[in-house]
Amino acid sequence: MIIDIPDTTASKVAKGLVKIREEGGQVALGRVLNLVVIARPEEIESSIQAANAASSEHPCRVIVVSDSGPSESTALDAQIRVGGDAGASEVIVLKAASEVVRHTDTLVMPLLLPDAPIVAWWPSIVPSKPSAEPIGAMAQTRLTDSVNSDSPEANLRTLRDNHVPGDVDLAWTRATVWRGLLATALDQPPFEPVQSVEIEGDSSHPSLDLLGAWLGKALDVRVTITGIPGAQGLTRVLLRRASGDIEFSRPDGKRATLRQPNMPEQHINLPIRSLEECLAEELRRLYPDVFYSEVLIDGLPRVETKP
Structure with a gap:
């Protein structure tokens, strides 16, 4: 089931989700984590598809935040997906202007499952320091994917320079x-x-x-x-x-x-x-990957790349 909620607020979306669960018999008791996805508009569907596939092993609440571009408007368009359209998850899609999306933590706060770990995932956008991002500062695990970024090698080395425990890049998981x-x-x-x-x-x-x-x-x-x-x-x-x-x-x-x-x-x-396999693997481990940290920081200088 997919429900569109245009021109709304995060609090109204949270109330709408409760109402849907009460009317349709949907429950959130089995959700084990919050997966917050910071996605470009064109990758919303592929990100949800990967999250839904991973949810069979890790039932979660998926909150997808997408930047709809510069605008003076603070309107928020939302969508709720439950049942067959959300796998074993609840999916909430939030589309807002750039100024609103900059405050991701405030935007998603009313929608987070309480007392559940938070995983932040950037499917292709690679922040220079994920832990300094609003949602990254809240998350226990921060997933980037330099493979799908605009400058994979440069982004990987930027991640190395700004790495903190809890950061993981899916290029590591693919290997x-x-x-x-x-x-x-x-x-x-x-x-x-x-x-x-x-x-x-x-x-x-x-x-x-x-x-x-x-x-x-x-x-x-x-x-x-x-x-x-x-x-x-x-x-x-x-x-x-x-x-x-x-x-x-x-x-x-x-x-x-x-x-x-x-x-x-x-x-x-x-x-x-x-992507589904890699995402599911990282959701199994909600603690810092020590080996990744050591390899990223100490191992990369040993690598020489030829054209």
């Missing part, structure tokens, strides 16, 4: 499976040092930088990233060792091949992770 596979391969004999690491793929994709930073920090080596024209994300990781190299190759973005000395080739299903 979770790669980290698991590489850790498993290195946990097999012979247990000898890795001399260098080479990574190939879309050089503008920040997941390559973060995976390289993780490997560089964990193995105490320099990491080289080489851009491959037309690549789909991360396509190849090569770990050089004295007894022979470990190589993961995924040229098609779907299936990876593992090659190791004196071992038969292994083929592994490794599709590019969806």
